[in-house]
Amino acid sequence: MISDHPRPLDGIRVLDLTVALAGPYGSLMLGGMGAEVIRVEAPGGGDIARTNPPFVGSEGIHFGERKDDDVSLTILNRARNKKSITLDLKSEQGRELFMRLAEMSDVLLENLSEGTTVKLGVDYEKVRRRNPRIVYASVKAMGEPSAFPGLKGMDIIIQALSGLMEVTGDADGPPTRCGLPIADLVAPMYAVNGILAALIHRGRTGEGQRVQVSMLDCMTSWLAEEHFDVMAREGYPCRTGNYHDRLAPFGVYPTQDGYVAIVAFQPDWMRGLLEAIGQPAFLDDPRFSSRGPRMRNAAALNRSIAEWTSQHVTADVVRELFADRGVPCAPVRKPLEVLDDPRLHASGALMNLSHPRFGPIDAVGMGLPIQFSATPSQFDQPARALGEANQEIYGGLLNLGPQELGALREAGVV
Structure with a gap:
């Protein structure tokens, strides 16, 4: 009309x-x-x-x-x-x-x-x-x-x-x-x-x-926004799949019934995530305590997060991280869910x-x-x-x- x-x-x-x-x-x-x-x-x-x-x-x-x-x-x-x-x-x-x-x-x-x-x-x-x-x-x-x-x-x-x-x-x-x-x-x-x-x-x-x-x-x-030239000189791959290592932890992780997207590079988000997955000691681990080394060791950190998320259903992961701890986390929705x-x-x-x-x-x-x-x-x-x-x-x-x-x-x- x-x-x-x-x-x-x-x-x-x-x-x-x-x-x-x-x-x-x-x-x-x-x-x-x-x-x-x-x-x-x-x-x-x-x-x-x-x-x-x-x-x-x-x-x-x-x-x-x-x-x-x-x-x-x-x-x-x-x-x-x-x-x-x-x-x-x-x-x-x-x-x-x-x-x-x-x-x-x-x-x-x-x-x-x-x-x-x-x-x-x-x-x-x-x-x-x-x-x-x-x-x-x-x-x-x-x-x-x-x-x-x-x-x-x-x-x-x-x-x-x-x-x-x-x-x-x-x-x-x-x-x-x-x-x-x-x-x-x-x-x-x-x-x-x-x-x-x-x-x-x-x-x-x-x-x-x-x-x-x-x-x-x-x-x-758009490509120039991410400084791929600088990262390539430092030995980082151009393709990082479902993860963005410069902002680790930042990625898509499996659950028992789907996938969730998690962003936790800010200190308070990082603390909430590590406490949720039962790894608070990572806060003092030199591999993960600051963003530079964390980028180098993102694969190990992502494995620990995925081990925890894969033991829970999507709704529980979102509730634990976002609702209870304020960590940005959302389900990966299917197109039909979004269109409806x-x-x-x-x-x-x-x-x-x-x-x-x-x-x-x-x-x-x-x-x-x-x-x-x-x-x-x-x-x-x-x-x-x-x-x-x-x-x-x-x-x-x-x-x-x-x-x-x-x-x-x-x-x-x-």
Whole structure:
């Protein structure tokens, strides 16, 4: 249900030329905060994500062949709060319509493959000539020009090139992919930050500009937070699995019915943990009495903690450490537990999805995890069918008459 409350980005129009996830997630956030997002897709097919299983239709959610009334669950999640139009940018008429929309927009967000906007004639320089005030944001896999020409920037490729995989996993195991497409999700968040900053600058000066974000740059900047270069020189492995030895004890430990995460590097937390596991003498042991030596001897300390946690059920470990002693400790929850947490639904971090024809469905989608005191915002408009907003945008915003729009449709331009 669309809220009547004003939103932070009311009055901002975004021309959305994004595909897949790194890009659509950015326009999703902008739409949730109130921007009018006009999503441009190719006639006849649209974003490849529209073919992602599972599908939702009259027969419910399934992983079979897509039927005529089926919609990808991916689209129901990522295309909310957006108006879908179709437009063939390879045609001269299509490019002119796009430029007319760009003249009336505040932001253009794109994440097309390197060089594509130039080939299509909708690159920053050409758009800026038509609208000097526009904020033109680009999310690229490895920058533009790319340091790896021709290489497709899928999330796993970025995780590999950024070093993220090499620092994830056990020291004696292989590099490990993060379980979520983290590069695809992080880069658009940086892009949104850049867009909002550029809009503030435009508000002061009237000047638009280009905002560029590289998925590889984003993930590499995160890598530098942990000083792996210094630790490698000291002989520490890059991968430490479920433990963070610099902050030992800090890790994930087995219980009789699951796992718990424990953090106890502060002196009072350390004392509480060691008393709980029956090893108070460790407080005076030179191996563990201060953080420097403790890092060198983290494996021995972790073994002692795991021996104790593995003798108890998760709830008892959490109660003993956190409730009774104030040591940060939490159960490792399974995804289904988290997706069913009413508190996360109440906060807006999670929300149930809805099919535009069949209503609510049994699937959880991303919420907007930002709470505003004066301008409540959320993804409350269901995903639109491909080209569903053609009449609204071309007929209403661009004032094209029925005959003109019909001719464009007949020619395959829209």
